[in-house]
Amino acid sequence: MQSDPEIAEQQWLTALSAGDESALRRIFDRHYALLLGDIYRIIPDENTCQDLAQEVFVELWRKRAELDIHTSLRAYLRRAAVNRALNHLKASRRLALDESVEQLHVADESEREIAEKADRDSMEKALHAAIDALPEKCRLVFSLSRFEHLSHREISEKLGISVKTIENQITKAMKLLRQALARHADLSPVVILALKYWWGM
Amino acid sequence: MHSNDNYILLLSKKHSGEISPDEQAALDEWLAQSPEHSLLAAQMKAVWEQAGSYQKEFSPDLDAAFRQVQDRIRAEERPPLRVVSLGSRLLRIAAALALILASVWSYREFSAPDMMRAVAGAETRMLSLPDGTDIWLRQNAEIAYPTHFDGNERHVSLQGEAYFEVAHNPARPFIVDLPNGDRVKVLGTKFGIRLDPALNQTMVFVRSGKVHFSPKLQPNGVILTERQKAVYDRNSTQLTVDKYASLNELAWQTGGLEFVRTPMEEVVSDLERFYKVDITLRNTAMRACLHTAPLTNQPIEKVLESLALTYQFRVEHPAPGQYVLSGGDCQ
Incomplete structure (x- = not known):
């Protein structure tokens, strides 16, 4: 059987899809700090982490009516956060297309x-x-x-x-x-x- | 200069699970060459494993952060102001267009749409409706639908078993009329309906979204959401809801079974139903063990083999169509 937190999350998602903002708050309280940690592993800058993690929740709200989550909510949000972080890196062109084989000697x-x-x-x-x-x-x-x-x-x-x-x-x-x-x-x-x-x- | 680099890469690939058999053989050979290589491998293993717990802890001010989220939502929901200026020429075109649209509308509104009928023979059949809704009909199922949808509701009628992926349209609910006046009403969602004439039962299972199932004699009906199942028994007029039904209620449509943190007991009963076999789970301690596996339609022997590998079951096959799982460890 599913554990209690998962049952609660199902209910939150149902309420969220009906436009209940307090459900968004509950989801936010449980997942926001975790998403900061996920994004930090990709972009070690706290301001960027906050910005991107908040966007994940804005998007969750925007898509609330047609959410189709087949994994756990945690996995879904994490995937969304990682994708956002990668898109951010791409957009900010921080990843120069460096094809040269780098010197592997460690200074x-x-x-x-x-x-x-x-x-x-x-x-x-x-x-x-x-x-x-x-x-x-x-x-x-x-x-x-x-x-x-x-x-x-x-x-x-x-x-x-x-x-x-x-x-x-x-x-x-x-x-x-x-x-x-x-x-x-x-x-x-x-x-x-x-x-x-x-x-x- | 850095002769071990290639093997460090192979060790990383081993840990991330993407090493090829050839690479593994080369690695084994290198490891056997010297104790220093084994030591390096042990250190790499330690690096990989200990890195796994890396996660920076954050304890943000949730109130402040959520206010920022709300601000962003408000900013998005406020539509941007647009200044529109229409020349008289443009206005004339718009008026003409409106007239044409109005006559098309009145034609559609006052001429009854033709009804189409689709029947599945011995195999599952898929069809798409004009609104973008997809329907899979199971063997012998039958559906009637209009050539185009008019009015405020989209109506179809069903006999037998079908799975629906309804195109989202909040302005026009999608309604499945069932024999006996029962109905299922949705906005846009994925769900299955099974009419079982032998048991005189109707089952509605929701994969995602929200569905309103209302039998004629229970007009209030019940609202179902993801993974919920309702069974209506016409003999007793009882309506029962299973809040955490098996994902595999729709296995006939997906063509296989999938498991997401499913208790072993339920895994076994899904396997029995899908493969039409009999499986005994000897070790009662394994009943609650949670199993996750992606969608598969491999032969039952293969499925049991991989379960046996994962959980160290012993599999016996005493008679055709009968399997016994014993032992097992749910680490």
Whole structure:
């Protein structure tokens, strides 16, 4: 059976389609902050996140009479937010059609930067800080692969960038993140051995 | 210089689930080459997995943010002012046009539309009405509809079972007249109707939108929304509503089954109905396990095989058309 929150959301959507603005408010209260987080993974700028997330609700209201949601409301709104973020990037031409194969060597400077940003409390925090510290396009491509589960080909199509460039960016992101993690764990031979067993490799 | 780059990419592809068999073989070979490669792979796995929890937490001022949303909605709903200036020449054309439209209208209004009839034979048949509504008729179903829709309502009449995707038009409700004076009224939505003469029942199932089902003897009827099903029993004049009916009520039209967080118990009964087989779910603890799978019409053996893989069921096939699922783990 469906859980209670889902039943409530069904009722909100029914009320919304009938033009009830208080239903929009309830949906907004539950989903707005989550959408900010979703968009932030793609565009790390809080003002833009607010702007785009609010537009998602304006659109939900505009389409209230013909809404046809087959997934959970959360999945529907998230997809709408991600699409909006990608369209925004396209429209603002922030994604130069850079087809050149980028130098994959990681500069010392960015390593240091990541290490400084890294929180010492936990590896996970360090890794999350390292994601934020990735170069812009690198972070975007990694986010779309890791969080939005898009294939390299889909990312290439959505961003209008060659698959080769996408793959280079993914490789670069993985290398930078690994360095951040390694630096954080301060991998001594003993730790390396432990890691090997811990991660079952 | 960076000889491992290619393998780092392959490791990423492995984690994102888009590695090809050839690439996997190359990766396995590389991993076997040295313990350092295995270590690198372990680190990549850790990166991929720990990155999964990355989500910046926001705690915005909801009141203020919602006011901004409202402002945007108000700005959109206020129609922009337009200054229209019409030359006398343009006015004359407009008047002539109005006269033509009026005569077309009166012709349409006062001449009764011809009725068309469509019957499905041994197979499902799809037809489109002049207003853009699509209808799928199941075997032996029959529908009557006008060549063009007049007046304030769109009327069709149905016998048998059909699925409707009604073109949205709030000004002209779409009404399905059923035998015995029962009716289903909608604005624009997707729904199915099944008339079962053997049981003397009528079933209405809504896939999306809103539907008003009113049997003649229950004039107030019932309003159904997405995934709701109403069954009207003409013998007892009982009208019952199932608020969370199976998505697969319309499997005959979609051609397959789909599941979205569906309890295993219901998955099994949908499979039984669609494939006309008998399935026993031995492990009662699995009944509530929620299953999600996209639309498929694979043979029943394949469907059970993939269920078995996902939930570690043991599948037995003691007799034709009979299956037993035992064990299982709903992690």
